[in-house]
Amino acid sequence: MLDGSVLVTGGAGYIGSxxxxxxxxxxHRVVVVDNLVTGFAWAVDPRATLVEANIEDDDKVRTAIRMHDVKAIMHFAGSVVVPESVSDPLKYYRNNTAASRALIESAVAEGVPHFIFSSTAATYGTPEKVPVAEDDPKSPINPYGWSKLMTEHMLRDVAAAHPINYAALRYFNVAGADPEGRTGQSTAGATHLIKVAVEAATGKRASVGVFGTDFDTPDGTGVRDYIHVSDLAAAHVAALDLLVANPAESHTMNAGYGHGFSVLEVLDAVDRVTNMTIDRKLEGRRAGDPAMLISDNARILETIKWVPRRDDLDTIVKDALAWERKLAERE
Incomplete structure (x- = not known):
């Protein structure tokens, strides 16, 4: 067990919570740093301490590190909408890259020995082969992917120069919600397919857009590797254990299930789970969307003590739907 607290940035958001x-x-003892711009204070479990601050606010972050004896940072804070990164790249380089640089500097200045980073499969861009492995070429096709890859490079260089090790987990498509109904994806205007689809199923949206039907995939729609958010959270805890046990080693690992579903297959699952038919609007491709992204997850399975427990599309949809219904009761 870690001798100290874990600071979780973005801990009032979807994956962070x-x-x-x-x-x-x-x-573990947990302190959350979140500016609550897209997160929600109510999403933070009351067992944790919430500090409302921006991660680039050095004074507040460093005070929190000292006050709570922080020995590890899990960094989730940032902007995550791929099309928005294309239209507003400076926002992503500020919120993701520049803010991460400030956070890493605070970690080094305060002697925090372990750092876990929320990275993304968008670092691969349009992969040359599928499934894609960690050592395959990284060539992002949108500013979101570049902003995360730059942070990975910073962590690599900082770990070579200072007594800190890190794990960068490259997420594929995160979906679902806590099976116990304690938290879920609550952000207004979310663009994640399963979130959008269950919003349509509960009457929040009239239809679901299918962006691109002419990809080089079996049914023409984009294929993604969907990972249940609770499995992803468990991978972070296991990665922390690894860093603590091996302080001289750092790791970059894909976080996915190793297989994918198309947009139409996901919508079919939502129809199946809800016993209704979601209206589908076929539209053109969005900027920055590759045809297929599926993880080669051999490294994470071999490296950490992690066994995915919710690798089932219908289960992911059911948990997302249950949360959406619970969220509707809050409104």
Whole structure:
């Protein structure tokens, strides 16, 4: 067990709030730093301490590190909408790259020995082969992917120069919600397919857009590797254990299931789970969307003590739907 607390940036957001739950359930002490621009204070488990601040606010972050004896940082804060990164790239280089640089500097200045980074499969761009492995070429096709890859490079260089090790987890498509209904994806205007589809199923949207039907895939729609958010959170806890046990080693790992589903297959699953038919609007491709992204997840399975427990599309949809219904009751 870590001798100290874990600071979770973006812990009031979607993935971060699930990581907070996983850490707390594993017995860790947790302090959350979140500016609550897209996150929600109510999404932070009351067992954790919430500090409302921007991660580039050095004074607040470093004070939190000292006050709570922080020995590890899990960094989820940032902007995540791929099309928006194409239309507003400076926002992504500010919120993702520049802010991460400030956070890493605070970690080094305060002697935090372990850092876990929320990276993305968007670092691969349009992969030359599928499934894509960690050492395959990285050539992002959107500013979101570049902003994350730049942060990976910073961590690599900082770990070579300072006594800190890191794990960068490259997420594929994260979906679902806490099976116990404690948190889920709550951001207004979300663009993730399963979130959008369950919003349509609960009447929040009239239809679901299918962006691109002419990709080089079996049914013409984009194929993605969907990972349940609770499995992803568990991977972070296991990655932390690895960093603590091996302080001289750093790791970059894909976080996915190793197989994918097309947009139409996902919508079929939503229809199946809800016993209704979601209206589908066929539209053109979005900027920055590759045809297919599927992880080669051999490295993460071999490196950390992690066994995916919710690798089932219908289960992911059911948990997302249950959260959407619970969210509707809050409104």
């Amino acid at each position: 699930h990581a907070v739950l996983a850490l707390l359930d594993a017995g």
